[in-house]
Amino acid sequence: MPMMNMRLASPAHLIDINDLSELAQVRLRGDSLEVGALARHRAVAESPLVREHCPLLMQAARTIGHYAVRERGTVGGSLAHADPAAQHALVAVTLGAKLTLASRGGERVVDAGEFLTSAMSTTLAPDEMVLSVRYPCAGPGEVSAFRMFNQRHGDFALVAVAATLTLVEGRVAALRVGVxxxxxxxxxxxxxxxxxGRVPDIDWVAEVARAARESVSPExxxxxxxxxxxxLTETLVARALARCVERSGAFA
Ligand SMILES: Cc1cc2nc3c(=O)[nH]c(=O)nc-3n(C[C@H](O)[C@H](O)[C@H](O)COP(=O)(O)OP(=O)(O)OC[C@H]3O[C@@H](n4cnc5c(N)ncnc54)[C@H](O)[C@@H]3O)c2cc1C
Structure with a gap:
Protein backbone atom coordinates (compact mmCIF):
# COMPACT_ATOMS: atom_id res chain seq x y z
CA MET A 1 0.00 0.00 0.00
CA PRO A 2 2.74 2.55 0.80
CA MET A 3 4.46 1.74 -2.51
CA MET A 4 1.22 2.44 -4.37
CA ASN A 5 0.60 5.53 -2.28
CA MET A 6 4.02 6.90 -3.27
CA ARG A 7 3.38 5.93 -6.93
CA LEU A 8 6.36 3.59 -6.85
CA ALA A 9 4.13 0.63 -7.78
CA SER A 10 1.10 0.54 -10.07
CA PRO A 11 -0.03 -3.07 -10.24
CA ALA A 12 -2.63 -3.98 -12.85
CA HIS A 13 -4.27 -6.44 -10.43
CA LEU A 14 -4.40 -6.85 -6.66
CA ILE A 15 -4.99 -10.23 -5.01
CA ASP A 16 -6.44 -10.12 -1.50
CA ILE A 17 -5.09 -13.05 0.55
CA ASN A 18 -6.60 -11.89 3.85
CA ASP A 19 -9.19 -14.70 3.88
CA LEU A 20 -6.53 -17.45 3.79
CA SER A 21 -6.62 -17.77 7.57
CA GLU A 22 -4.53 -20.97 7.54
CA LEU A 23 -1.62 -18.80 6.38
CA ALA A 24 -1.80 -16.78 9.61
CA GLN A 25 -0.92 -19.65 11.94
CA VAL A 26 2.11 -20.05 14.18
CA ARG A 27 3.00 -23.65 15.05
CA LEU A 28 5.81 -25.92 16.17
CA ARG A 29 7.22 -28.27 13.53
CA GLY A 30 9.77 -30.55 15.15
CA ASP A 31 12.67 -28.32 16.17
CA SER A 32 11.42 -25.37 14.07
CA LEU A 33 8.83 -22.70 14.62
CA GLU A 34 6.67 -22.18 11.54
CA VAL A 35 5.12 -18.75 11.09
CA GLY A 36 2.54 -18.37 8.32
CA ALA A 37 3.06 -15.60 5.76
CA LEU A 38 -0.15 -13.87 6.81
CA ALA A 39 0.73 -13.68 10.52
CA ARG A 40 0.57 -10.02 11.58
CA HIS A 41 3.52 -8.39 13.35
CA ARG A 42 1.38 -7.99 16.50
CA ALA A 43 0.35 -11.67 16.48
CA VAL A 44 4.02 -12.65 16.24
CA ALA A 45 4.98 -10.25 19.03
CA GLU A 46 2.26 -11.64 21.32
CA SER A 47 2.41 -15.36 20.46
CA PRO A 48 3.32 -17.56 23.46
CA LEU A 49 4.94 -20.04 21.03
CA VAL A 50 7.18 -17.31 19.58
CA ARG A 51 8.04 -16.07 23.08
CA GLU A 52 9.06 -19.58 24.16
CA HIS A 53 10.80 -20.89 21.05
CA CYS A 54 12.04 -17.83 19.14
CA PRO A 55 12.30 -14.91 21.56
CA LEU A 56 14.52 -12.92 19.17
CA LEU A 57 11.62 -12.82 16.68
CA MET A 58 9.24 -11.64 19.40
CA GLN A 59 11.58 -8.83 20.46
CA ALA A 60 12.07 -7.70 16.84
CA ALA A 61 8.36 -7.81 15.94
CA ARG A 62 7.54 -5.60 18.94
CA THR A 63 9.70 -2.79 17.53
CA ILE A 64 8.09 -2.61 14.07
CA GLY A 65 6.56 0.70 13.02
CA HIS A 66 3.47 2.11 14.66
CA TYR A 67 0.40 0.40 16.11
CA ALA A 68 -1.42 0.37 12.76
CA VAL A 69 1.58 -1.13 10.95
CA ARG A 70 1.92 -3.89 13.56
CA GLU A 71 -1.83 -4.62 13.36
CA ARG A 72 -1.95 -4.99 9.57
CA GLY A 73 1.62 -5.69 8.36
CA THR A 74 2.43 -9.36 7.74
CA VAL A 75 5.54 -11.50 7.94
CA GLY A 76 5.24 -12.59 4.30
CA GLY A 77 4.56 -9.04 3.08
CA SER A 78 7.56 -7.70 4.96
CA LEU A 79 9.90 -10.36 3.57
CA ALA A 80 8.57 -9.97 0.01
CA HIS A 81 8.91 -6.18 0.32
CA ALA A 82 12.59 -6.75 1.33
CA ASP A 83 13.42 -3.41 2.89
CA PRO A 84 17.15 -3.49 3.85
CA ALA A 85 16.33 -2.37 7.41
CA ALA A 86 13.22 -4.50 8.03
CA GLN A 87 13.12 -6.44 11.28
CA HIS A 88 11.79 -9.69 9.79
CA ALA A 89 14.47 -9.84 7.12
CA LEU A 90 17.19 -9.30 9.73
CA VAL A 91 15.91 -11.97 12.10
CA ALA A 92 15.38 -14.45 9.26
CA VAL A 93 18.95 -13.99 7.98
CA THR A 94 20.51 -14.00 11.46
CA LEU A 95 18.77 -17.23 12.47
CA GLY A 96 19.10 -18.93 9.08
CA ALA A 97 15.32 -19.20 8.63
CA LYS A 98 13.86 -21.03 5.65
CA LEU A 99 10.97 -19.76 3.54
CA THR A 100 8.46 -22.03 1.85
CA LEU A 101 7.36 -20.59 -1.50
CA ALA A 102 4.49 -21.92 -3.56
CA SER A 103 3.26 -21.64 -7.13
CA ARG A 104 0.95 -23.76 -9.25
CA GLY A 105 4.04 -25.79 -10.13
CA GLY A 106 4.63 -26.85 -6.51
CA GLU A 107 6.58 -25.70 -3.47
CA ARG A 108 10.24 -24.91 -2.85
CA VAL A 109 12.19 -24.06 0.29
CA VAL A 110 14.74 -21.24 0.21
CA ASP A 111 17.20 -19.97 2.83
CA ALA A 112 16.39 -16.41 3.92
CA GLY A 113 19.91 -15.36 2.88
CA GLU A 114 19.25 -16.58 -0.67
CA PHE A 115 15.68 -15.28 -0.81
CA LEU A 116 16.77 -11.66 -0.27
CA THR A 117 18.91 -10.73 -3.27
CA SER A 118 19.21 -6.93 -2.95
CA ALA A 119 17.31 -3.92 -1.63
CA MET A 120 13.61 -4.48 -2.34
CA SER A 121 14.48 -7.57 -4.42
CA THR A 122 13.93 -11.28 -3.84
CA THR A 123 14.03 -14.57 -5.71
CA LEU A 124 10.21 -14.72 -5.78
CA ALA A 125 9.03 -15.62 -9.27
CA PRO A 126 6.03 -13.67 -10.61
CA ASP A 127 3.71 -16.62 -9.99
CA GLU A 128 5.02 -17.49 -6.51
CA MET A 129 3.93 -16.55 -3.03
CA VAL A 130 5.44 -16.96 0.41
CA LEU A 131 3.55 -19.58 2.40
CA SER A 132 5.52 -19.62 5.65
CA VAL A 133 8.86 -19.09 7.37
CA ARG A 134 10.57 -21.69 9.55
CA TYR A 135 12.89 -20.46 12.29
CA PRO A 136 15.14 -22.87 14.22
CA CYS A 137 13.92 -23.05 17.82
CA ALA A 138 16.23 -21.47 20.38
CA GLY A 139 18.45 -24.13 21.95
CA PRO A 140 18.85 -24.76 25.70
CA GLY A 141 20.44 -21.79 27.43
CA GLU A 142 20.28 -19.57 24.33
CA VAL A 143 19.53 -15.92 25.05
CA SER A 144 18.91 -13.15 22.53
CA ALA A 145 18.59 -9.40 22.15
CA PHE A 146 17.41 -7.00 19.46
CA ARG A 147 18.59 -3.39 19.33
CA MET A 148 17.91 -0.69 16.75
CA PHE A 149 18.22 3.04 16.25
CA ASN A 150 15.86 5.19 14.21
CA GLN A 151 15.47 8.94 13.92
CA ARG A 152 11.75 8.98 14.76
CA HIS A 153 9.55 6.47 16.54
CA GLY A 154 8.00 4.13 13.97
CA ASP A 155 10.56 4.77 11.23
CA PHE A 156 12.66 2.01 9.73
CA ALA A 157 15.94 1.58 11.59
CA LEU A 158 19.10 3.38 10.49
CA VAL A 159 20.87 0.32 11.89
CA ALA A 160 19.41 -2.73 13.65
CA VAL A 161 21.22 -5.58 15.37
CA ALA A 162 20.00 -9.08 16.26
CA ALA A 163 22.11 -11.31 18.50
CA THR A 164 21.90 -14.73 20.12
CA LEU A 165 24.34 -16.13 22.66
CA THR A 166 24.71 -19.51 24.34
CA LEU A 167 26.95 -19.92 27.36
CA VAL A 168 28.24 -23.26 28.63
CA GLU A 169 30.08 -23.24 31.96
CA GLY A 170 30.50 -19.47 31.71
CA ARG A 171 32.06 -19.49 28.24
CA VAL A 172 30.57 -18.56 24.87
CA ALA A 173 29.54 -21.81 23.19
CA ALA A 174 27.62 -20.16 20.33
CA LEU A 175 27.25 -16.63 19.03
CA ARG A 176 25.21 -15.17 16.16
CA VAL A 177 25.11 -11.50 15.25
CA GLY A 178 23.16 -9.97 12.35
CA VAL A 179 23.08 -6.34 11.21
CA GLY A 197 35.07 -20.03 23.62
CA ARG A 198 35.81 -16.95 25.75
CA VAL A 199 34.37 -15.61 29.00
CA PRO A 200 31.98 -12.80 27.96
CA ASP A 201 33.10 -9.94 30.17
CA ILE A 202 32.86 -6.25 29.34
CA ASP A 203 36.16 -6.29 27.43
CA TRP A 204 34.88 -9.18 25.32
CA VAL A 205 31.71 -7.27 24.48
CA ALA A 206 33.75 -4.22 23.40
CA GLU A 207 36.13 -6.35 21.32
CA VAL A 208 33.31 -8.11 19.45
CA ALA A 209 31.52 -4.78 18.87
CA ARG A 210 34.70 -3.25 17.39
CA ALA A 211 35.10 -6.24 15.11
CA ALA A 212 31.45 -5.86 14.02
CA ARG A 213 32.12 -2.27 13.05
CA GLU A 214 35.14 -3.36 11.00
CA SER A 215 33.02 -6.03 9.25
CA VAL A 216 30.48 -3.62 7.75
CA SER A 217 30.86 -1.14 4.88
CA PRO A 218 27.80 1.11 4.84
CA GLU A 219 27.27 3.26 1.77
CA LEU A 232 25.93 2.80 15.32
CA THR A 233 26.83 -0.77 14.42
CA GLU A 234 29.51 -0.88 17.12
CA THR A 235 27.24 0.72 19.72
CA LEU A 236 24.23 -1.49 18.98
CA VAL A 237 26.25 -4.72 18.83
CA ALA A 238 27.77 -3.82 22.21
CA ARG A 239 24.32 -3.12 23.68
CA ALA A 240 22.77 -6.27 22.23
CA LEU A 241 25.60 -8.48 23.48
CA ALA A 242 25.64 -6.83 26.90
CA ARG A 243 21.91 -7.52 27.14
CA CYS A 244 22.47 -11.16 26.13
CA VAL A 245 25.18 -11.59 28.76
CA GLU A 246 22.96 -9.93 31.36
CA ARG A 247 20.07 -12.25 30.42
CA SER A 248 22.34 -15.28 30.75
CA GLY A 249 23.21 -14.15 34.28
CA ALA A 250 26.97 -14.03 33.55
CA PHE A 251 27.34 -10.36 34.68
CA ALA A 252 25.66 -11.11 38.01
C1 LIG B 1 4.43 3.91 7.93
C2 LIG B 1 5.09 2.56 7.87
C3 LIG B 1 6.13 2.25 8.74
C4 LIG B 1 6.74 1.00 8.69
N1 LIG B 1 7.76 0.73 9.55
C5 LIG B 1 8.35 -0.47 9.50
C6 LIG B 1 9.41 -0.80 10.39
O1 LIG B 1 9.82 -0.03 11.23
N2 LIG B 1 9.98 -2.03 10.27
C7 LIG B 1 9.54 -2.95 9.35
O2 LIG B 1 10.11 -4.06 9.30
N3 LIG B 1 8.53 -2.69 8.51
C8 LIG B 1 7.93 -1.47 8.55
N4 LIG B 1 6.92 -1.19 7.68
C9 LIG B 1 6.54 -2.23 6.69
C10 LIG B 1 5.43 -3.11 7.24
O3 LIG B 1 5.98 -3.84 8.31
C11 LIG B 1 4.85 -4.12 6.24
O4 LIG B 1 5.41 -5.38 6.38
C12 LIG B 1 5.02 -3.74 4.81
O5 LIG B 1 4.45 -2.46 4.59
C13 LIG B 1 4.30 -4.76 3.92
O6 LIG B 1 2.94 -4.73 4.26
P1 LIG B 1 2.04 -6.04 4.17
O7 LIG B 1 2.63 -7.10 5.02
O8 LIG B 1 0.62 -5.64 4.42
O9 LIG B 1 2.22 -6.50 2.67
P2 LIG B 1 1.59 -5.83 1.36
O10 LIG B 1 1.70 -4.36 1.42
O11 LIG B 1 0.27 -6.43 1.12
O12 LIG B 1 2.61 -6.44 0.30
C14 LIG B 1 3.93 -5.94 0.17
C15 LIG B 1 4.55 -6.64 -1.04
O13 LIG B 1 4.74 -8.02 -0.73
C16 LIG B 1 3.95 -8.82 -1.61
N5 LIG B 1 3.38 -9.87 -0.76
C17 LIG B 1 2.62 -9.74 0.36
N6 LIG B 1 2.38 -10.94 0.90
C18 LIG B 1 3.00 -11.85 0.13
C19 LIG B 1 3.11 -13.27 0.16
N7 LIG B 1 2.55 -14.01 1.13
N8 LIG B 1 3.83 -13.88 -0.81
C20 LIG B 1 4.42 -13.14 -1.79
N9 LIG B 1 4.35 -11.81 -1.90
C21 LIG B 1 3.65 -11.17 -0.94
C22 LIG B 1 2.92 -7.90 -2.22
O14 LIG B 1 2.55 -8.34 -3.51
C23 LIG B 1 3.69 -6.59 -2.30
O15 LIG B 1 4.55 -6.57 -3.41
C24 LIG B 1 6.31 0.04 7.74
C25 LIG B 1 5.24 0.34 6.87
C26 LIG B 1 4.63 1.58 6.95
C27 LIG B 1 3.49 1.87 6.00
Missing part, protein backbone atom coordinates in the same frame (compact mmCIF):
# COMPACT_ATOMS: atom_id res chain seq x y z
CA UNK A 180 20.41 -4.61 9.13
CA UNK A 181 20.44 -1.21 7.46
CA UNK A 182 24.15 -1.17 6.56
CA UNK A 183 23.91 -3.00 3.21
CA UNK A 184 21.24 -3.75 0.58
CA UNK A 185 20.33 -6.92 2.51
CA UNK A 186 20.78 -7.81 6.20
CA UNK A 187 24.07 -9.52 6.99
CA UNK A 188 24.92 -12.26 9.44
CA UNK A 189 28.43 -11.41 10.64
CA UNK A 190 29.81 -14.93 10.66
CA UNK A 191 33.35 -13.65 11.24
CA UNK A 192 32.35 -12.70 14.80
CA UNK A 193 31.81 -16.33 15.67
CA UNK A 194 35.60 -16.61 16.14
CA UNK A 195 35.06 -14.86 19.49
CA UNK A 196 33.43 -18.04 20.84
CA UNK A 220 27.39 7.05 1.95
CA UNK A 221 23.92 8.59 2.04
CA UNK A 222 23.17 12.32 1.63
CA UNK A 223 21.60 12.46 5.12
CA UNK A 224 23.31 9.56 6.87
CA UNK A 225 27.12 9.44 6.66
CA UNK A 226 28.62 5.94 6.36
CA UNK A 227 30.75 6.68 9.45
CA UNK A 228 27.59 7.25 11.48
CA UNK A 229 26.15 3.86 10.53
CA UNK A 230 29.53 2.21 11.32
CA UNK A 231 29.55 3.80 14.77
Missing amino acids: GGVAPVPQRLEGLERFG EHPRVPALYRSE
Whole structure:
Protein backbone atom coordinates (compact mmCIF):
# COMPACT_ATOMS: atom_id res chain seq x y z
CA MET A 1 0.00 0.00 0.00
CA PRO A 2 2.74 2.55 0.80
CA MET A 3 4.46 1.74 -2.51
CA MET A 4 1.22 2.44 -4.37
CA ASN A 5 0.60 5.53 -2.28
CA MET A 6 4.02 6.90 -3.27
CA ARG A 7 3.38 5.93 -6.93
CA LEU A 8 6.36 3.59 -6.85
CA ALA A 9 4.13 0.63 -7.78
CA SER A 10 1.10 0.54 -10.07
CA PRO A 11 -0.03 -3.07 -10.24
CA ALA A 12 -2.63 -3.98 -12.85
CA HIS A 13 -4.27 -6.44 -10.43
CA LEU A 14 -4.40 -6.85 -6.66
CA ILE A 15 -4.99 -10.23 -5.01
CA ASP A 16 -6.44 -10.12 -1.50
CA ILE A 17 -5.09 -13.05 0.55
CA ASN A 18 -6.60 -11.89 3.85
CA ASP A 19 -9.19 -14.70 3.88
CA LEU A 20 -6.53 -17.45 3.79
CA SER A 21 -6.62 -17.77 7.57
CA GLU A 22 -4.53 -20.97 7.54
CA LEU A 23 -1.62 -18.80 6.38
CA ALA A 24 -1.80 -16.78 9.61
CA GLN A 25 -0.92 -19.65 11.94
CA VAL A 26 2.11 -20.05 14.18
CA ARG A 27 3.00 -23.65 15.05
CA LEU A 28 5.81 -25.92 16.17
CA ARG A 29 7.22 -28.27 13.53
CA GLY A 30 9.77 -30.55 15.15
CA ASP A 31 12.67 -28.32 16.17
CA SER A 32 11.42 -25.37 14.07
CA LEU A 33 8.83 -22.70 14.62
CA GLU A 34 6.67 -22.18 11.54
CA VAL A 35 5.12 -18.75 11.09
CA GLY A 36 2.54 -18.37 8.32
CA ALA A 37 3.06 -15.60 5.76
CA LEU A 38 -0.15 -13.87 6.81
CA ALA A 39 0.73 -13.68 10.52
CA ARG A 40 0.57 -10.02 11.58
CA HIS A 41 3.52 -8.39 13.35
CA ARG A 42 1.38 -7.99 16.50
CA ALA A 43 0.35 -11.67 16.48
CA VAL A 44 4.02 -12.65 16.24
CA ALA A 45 4.98 -10.25 19.03
CA GLU A 46 2.26 -11.64 21.32
CA SER A 47 2.41 -15.36 20.46
CA PRO A 48 3.32 -17.56 23.46
CA LEU A 49 4.94 -20.04 21.03
CA VAL A 50 7.18 -17.31 19.58
CA ARG A 51 8.04 -16.07 23.08
CA GLU A 52 9.06 -19.58 24.16
CA HIS A 53 10.80 -20.89 21.05
CA CYS A 54 12.04 -17.83 19.14
CA PRO A 55 12.30 -14.91 21.56
CA LEU A 56 14.52 -12.92 19.17
CA LEU A 57 11.62 -12.82 16.68
CA MET A 58 9.24 -11.64 19.40
CA GLN A 59 11.58 -8.83 20.46
CA ALA A 60 12.07 -7.70 16.84
CA ALA A 61 8.36 -7.81 15.94
CA ARG A 62 7.54 -5.60 18.94
CA THR A 63 9.70 -2.79 17.53
CA ILE A 64 8.09 -2.61 14.07
CA GLY A 65 6.56 0.70 13.02
CA HIS A 66 3.47 2.11 14.66
CA TYR A 67 0.40 0.40 16.11
CA ALA A 68 -1.42 0.37 12.76
CA VAL A 69 1.58 -1.13 10.95
CA ARG A 70 1.92 -3.89 13.56
CA GLU A 71 -1.83 -4.62 13.36
CA ARG A 72 -1.95 -4.99 9.57
CA GLY A 73 1.62 -5.69 8.36
CA THR A 74 2.43 -9.36 7.74
CA VAL A 75 5.54 -11.50 7.94
CA GLY A 76 5.24 -12.59 4.30
CA GLY A 77 4.56 -9.04 3.08
CA SER A 78 7.56 -7.70 4.96
CA LEU A 79 9.90 -10.36 3.57
CA ALA A 80 8.57 -9.97 0.01
CA HIS A 81 8.91 -6.18 0.32
CA ALA A 82 12.59 -6.75 1.33
CA ASP A 83 13.42 -3.41 2.89
CA PRO A 84 17.15 -3.49 3.85
CA ALA A 85 16.33 -2.37 7.41
CA ALA A 86 13.22 -4.50 8.03
CA GLN A 87 13.12 -6.44 11.28
CA HIS A 88 11.79 -9.69 9.79
CA ALA A 89 14.47 -9.84 7.12
CA LEU A 90 17.19 -9.30 9.73
CA VAL A 91 15.91 -11.97 12.10
CA ALA A 92 15.38 -14.45 9.26
CA VAL A 93 18.95 -13.99 7.98
CA THR A 94 20.51 -14.00 11.46
CA LEU A 95 18.77 -17.23 12.47
CA GLY A 96 19.10 -18.93 9.08
CA ALA A 97 15.32 -19.20 8.63
CA LYS A 98 13.86 -21.03 5.65
CA LEU A 99 10.97 -19.76 3.54
CA THR A 100 8.46 -22.03 1.85
CA LEU A 101 7.36 -20.59 -1.50
CA ALA A 102 4.49 -21.92 -3.56
CA SER A 103 3.26 -21.64 -7.13
CA ARG A 104 0.95 -23.76 -9.25
CA GLY A 105 4.04 -25.79 -10.13
CA GLY A 106 4.63 -26.85 -6.51
CA GLU A 107 6.58 -25.70 -3.47
CA ARG A 108 10.24 -24.91 -2.85
CA VAL A 109 12.19 -24.06 0.29
CA VAL A 110 14.74 -21.24 0.21
CA ASP A 111 17.20 -19.97 2.83
CA ALA A 112 16.39 -16.41 3.92
CA GLY A 113 19.91 -15.36 2.88
CA GLU A 114 19.25 -16.58 -0.67
CA PHE A 115 15.68 -15.28 -0.81
CA LEU A 116 16.77 -11.66 -0.27
CA THR A 117 18.91 -10.73 -3.27
CA SER A 118 19.21 -6.93 -2.95
CA ALA A 119 17.31 -3.92 -1.63
CA MET A 120 13.61 -4.48 -2.34
CA SER A 121 14.48 -7.57 -4.42
CA THR A 122 13.93 -11.28 -3.84
CA THR A 123 14.03 -14.57 -5.71
CA LEU A 124 10.21 -14.72 -5.78
CA ALA A 125 9.03 -15.62 -9.27
CA PRO A 126 6.03 -13.67 -10.61
CA ASP A 127 3.71 -16.62 -9.99
CA GLU A 128 5.02 -17.49 -6.51
CA MET A 129 3.93 -16.55 -3.03
CA VAL A 130 5.44 -16.96 0.41
CA LEU A 131 3.55 -19.58 2.40
CA SER A 132 5.52 -19.62 5.65
CA VAL A 133 8.86 -19.09 7.37
CA ARG A 134 10.57 -21.69 9.55
CA TYR A 135 12.89 -20.46 12.29
CA PRO A 136 15.14 -22.87 14.22
CA CYS A 137 13.92 -23.05 17.82
CA ALA A 138 16.23 -21.47 20.38
CA GLY A 139 18.45 -24.13 21.95
CA PRO A 140 18.85 -24.76 25.70
CA GLY A 141 20.44 -21.79 27.43
CA GLU A 142 20.28 -19.57 24.33
CA VAL A 143 19.53 -15.92 25.05
CA SER A 144 18.91 -13.15 22.53
CA ALA A 145 18.59 -9.40 22.15
CA PHE A 146 17.41 -7.00 19.46
CA ARG A 147 18.59 -3.39 19.33
CA MET A 148 17.91 -0.69 16.75
CA PHE A 149 18.22 3.04 16.25
CA ASN A 150 15.86 5.19 14.21
CA GLN A 151 15.47 8.94 13.92
CA ARG A 152 11.75 8.98 14.76
CA HIS A 153 9.55 6.47 16.54
CA GLY A 154 8.00 4.13 13.97
CA ASP A 155 10.56 4.77 11.23
CA PHE A 156 12.66 2.01 9.73
CA ALA A 157 15.94 1.58 11.59
CA LEU A 158 19.10 3.38 10.49
CA VAL A 159 20.87 0.32 11.89
CA ALA A 160 19.41 -2.73 13.65
CA VAL A 161 21.22 -5.58 15.37
CA ALA A 162 20.00 -9.08 16.26
CA ALA A 163 22.11 -11.31 18.50
CA THR A 164 21.90 -14.73 20.12
CA LEU A 165 24.34 -16.13 22.66
CA THR A 166 24.71 -19.51 24.34
CA LEU A 167 26.95 -19.92 27.36
CA VAL A 168 28.24 -23.26 28.63
CA GLU A 169 30.08 -23.24 31.96
CA GLY A 170 30.50 -19.47 31.71
CA ARG A 171 32.06 -19.49 28.24
CA VAL A 172 30.57 -18.56 24.87
CA ALA A 173 29.54 -21.81 23.19
CA ALA A 174 27.62 -20.16 20.33
CA LEU A 175 27.25 -16.63 19.03
CA ARG A 176 25.21 -15.17 16.16
CA VAL A 177 25.11 -11.50 15.25
CA GLY A 178 23.16 -9.97 12.35
CA VAL A 179 23.08 -6.34 11.21
CA GLY A 180 20.41 -4.61 9.13
CA GLY A 181 20.44 -1.21 7.46
CA VAL A 182 24.15 -1.17 6.56
CA ALA A 183 23.91 -3.00 3.21
CA PRO A 184 21.24 -3.75 0.58
CA VAL A 185 20.33 -6.92 2.51
CA PRO A 186 20.78 -7.81 6.20
CA GLN A 187 24.07 -9.52 6.99
CA ARG A 188 24.92 -12.26 9.44
CA LEU A 189 28.43 -11.41 10.64
CA GLU A 190 29.81 -14.93 10.66
CA GLY A 191 33.35 -13.65 11.24
CA LEU A 192 32.35 -12.70 14.80
CA GLU A 193 31.81 -16.33 15.67
CA ARG A 194 35.60 -16.61 16.14
CA PHE A 195 35.06 -14.86 19.49
CA GLY A 196 33.43 -18.04 20.84
CA GLY A 197 35.07 -20.03 23.62
CA ARG A 198 35.81 -16.95 25.75
CA VAL A 199 34.37 -15.61 29.00
CA PRO A 200 31.98 -12.80 27.96
CA ASP A 201 33.10 -9.94 30.17
CA ILE A 202 32.86 -6.25 29.34
CA ASP A 203 36.16 -6.29 27.43
CA TRP A 204 34.88 -9.18 25.32
CA VAL A 205 31.71 -7.27 24.48
CA ALA A 206 33.75 -4.22 23.40
CA GLU A 207 36.13 -6.35 21.32
CA VAL A 208 33.31 -8.11 19.45
CA ALA A 209 31.52 -4.78 18.87
CA ARG A 210 34.70 -3.25 17.39
CA ALA A 211 35.10 -6.24 15.11
CA ALA A 212 31.45 -5.86 14.02
CA ARG A 213 32.12 -2.27 13.05
CA GLU A 214 35.14 -3.36 11.00
CA SER A 215 33.02 -6.03 9.25
CA VAL A 216 30.48 -3.62 7.75
CA SER A 217 30.86 -1.14 4.88
CA PRO A 218 27.80 1.11 4.84
CA GLU A 219 27.27 3.26 1.77
CA GLU A 220 27.39 7.05 1.95
CA HIS A 221 23.92 8.59 2.04
CA PRO A 222 23.17 12.32 1.63
CA ARG A 223 21.60 12.46 5.12
CA VAL A 224 23.31 9.56 6.87
CA PRO A 225 27.12 9.44 6.66
CA ALA A 226 28.62 5.94 6.36
CA LEU A 227 30.75 6.68 9.45
CA TYR A 228 27.59 7.25 11.48
CA ARG A 229 26.15 3.86 10.53
CA SER A 230 29.53 2.21 11.32
CA GLU A 231 29.55 3.80 14.77
CA LEU A 232 25.93 2.80 15.32
CA THR A 233 26.83 -0.77 14.42
CA GLU A 234 29.51 -0.88 17.12
CA THR A 235 27.24 0.72 19.72
CA LEU A 236 24.23 -1.49 18.98
CA VAL A 237 26.25 -4.72 18.83
CA ALA A 238 27.77 -3.82 22.21
CA ARG A 239 24.32 -3.12 23.68
CA ALA A 240 22.77 -6.27 22.23
CA LEU A 241 25.60 -8.48 23.48
CA ALA A 242 25.64 -6.83 26.90
CA ARG A 243 21.91 -7.52 27.14
CA CYS A 244 22.47 -11.16 26.13
CA VAL A 245 25.18 -11.59 28.76
CA GLU A 246 22.96 -9.93 31.36
CA ARG A 247 20.07 -12.25 30.42
CA SER A 248 22.34 -15.28 30.75
CA GLY A 249 23.21 -14.15 34.28
CA ALA A 250 26.97 -14.03 33.55
CA PHE A 251 27.34 -10.36 34.68
CA ALA A 252 25.66 -11.11 38.01
C1 LIG B 1 4.43 3.91 7.93
C2 LIG B 1 5.09 2.56 7.87
C3 LIG B 1 6.13 2.25 8.74
C4 LIG B 1 6.74 1.00 8.69
N1 LIG B 1 7.76 0.73 9.55
C5 LIG B 1 8.35 -0.47 9.50
C6 LIG B 1 9.41 -0.80 10.39
O1 LIG B 1 9.82 -0.03 11.23
N2 LIG B 1 9.98 -2.03 10.27
C7 LIG B 1 9.54 -2.95 9.35
O2 LIG B 1 10.11 -4.06 9.30
N3 LIG B 1 8.53 -2.69 8.51
C8 LIG B 1 7.93 -1.47 8.55
N4 LIG B 1 6.92 -1.19 7.68
C9 LIG B 1 6.54 -2.23 6.69
C10 LIG B 1 5.43 -3.11 7.24
O3 LIG B 1 5.98 -3.84 8.31
C11 LIG B 1 4.85 -4.12 6.24
O4 LIG B 1 5.41 -5.38 6.38
C12 LIG B 1 5.02 -3.74 4.81
O5 LIG B 1 4.45 -2.46 4.59
C13 LIG B 1 4.30 -4.76 3.92
O6 LIG B 1 2.94 -4.73 4.26
P1 LIG B 1 2.04 -6.04 4.17
O7 LIG B 1 2.63 -7.10 5.02
O8 LIG B 1 0.62 -5.64 4.42
O9 LIG B 1 2.22 -6.50 2.67
P2 LIG B 1 1.59 -5.83 1.36
O10 LIG B 1 1.70 -4.36 1.42
O11 LIG B 1 0.27 -6.43 1.12
O12 LIG B 1 2.61 -6.44 0.30
C14 LIG B 1 3.93 -5.94 0.17
C15 LIG B 1 4.55 -6.64 -1.04
O13 LIG B 1 4.74 -8.02 -0.73
C16 LIG B 1 3.95 -8.82 -1.61
N5 LIG B 1 3.38 -9.87 -0.76
C17 LIG B 1 2.62 -9.74 0.36
N6 LIG B 1 2.38 -10.94 0.90
C18 LIG B 1 3.00 -11.85 0.13
C19 LIG B 1 3.11 -13.27 0.16
N7 LIG B 1 2.55 -14.01 1.13
N8 LIG B 1 3.83 -13.88 -0.81
C20 LIG B 1 4.42 -13.14 -1.79
N9 LIG B 1 4.35 -11.81 -1.90
C21 LIG B 1 3.65 -11.17 -0.94
C22 LIG B 1 2.92 -7.90 -2.22
O14 LIG B 1 2.55 -8.34 -3.51
C23 LIG B 1 3.69 -6.59 -2.30
O15 LIG B 1 4.55 -6.57 -3.41
C24 LIG B 1 6.31 0.04 7.74
C25 LIG B 1 5.24 0.34 6.87
C26 LIG B 1 4.63 1.58 6.95
C27 LIG B 1 3.49 1.87 6.00
